[in-house]
Amino acid sequence: QVQLVESGGGLVQAGGSLRLSCAASGRFFSLYAMEWYRQAPGKQRELVALINSRGTTTYADSVKGRFTISRDNAKNTVYLQMNSLKPEDTAVYYCYCGVSWGQGTQVTVSS
Numbered sequence: 001q002v003q004l005v006e007s008g009g010g011l012v013q014a015g016g017s018l019r020l021s022c023a024a025s026g027r028f029f030s031l032y033a034m035e036w037y038r039q040a041p042g043k044q045r046e047l048v049a050l051i052n053s054r055g056t057t058t059y060a061d062s063v064k065g066r067f068t069i070s071r072d073n074a075k076n077t078v079y080l081q082m083n084s085l086k087p088e089d090t091a092v093y094y095c096y097c098g099v100s101w102g103q104g105t106q107v108t109v110s111s
Contacts (some may be wrong), residue, residue, distance in 0.1 A: 009105030
């Protein structure tokens with residue numbers, strides 16, 4: 001079973017930046033597509049960004065041009081660089097590898 005641990009969330013002003021990290025256990029990290037989701041209060045969990053095993057990326061329209069997903073297979077870690085943050089980006093952010101979810105990290109953007 002793959003275990004995922006997110007970190008890097010926090011409180012930031014609108015226009016600021018944060019970098020989230022998701023560290024994975026296990027030997028086959030490089031084979032997994034890795035995804036970042038977020039869930040705001042009262043809303044459904046939504047896909048934010050995805051990076052497949054070849055490094056191809058996909059983004060939700062709401063974050064295109066502001067967020068960047070990347071991975072370091074040597075460190076079994078996936079990142080989400082978030083720039084130009086908006087109050088509507090406030091949510092709990094989760095990483096997902098197709099078989100396991102992380103515990104989530106809170107991102108709060110103040111106006």
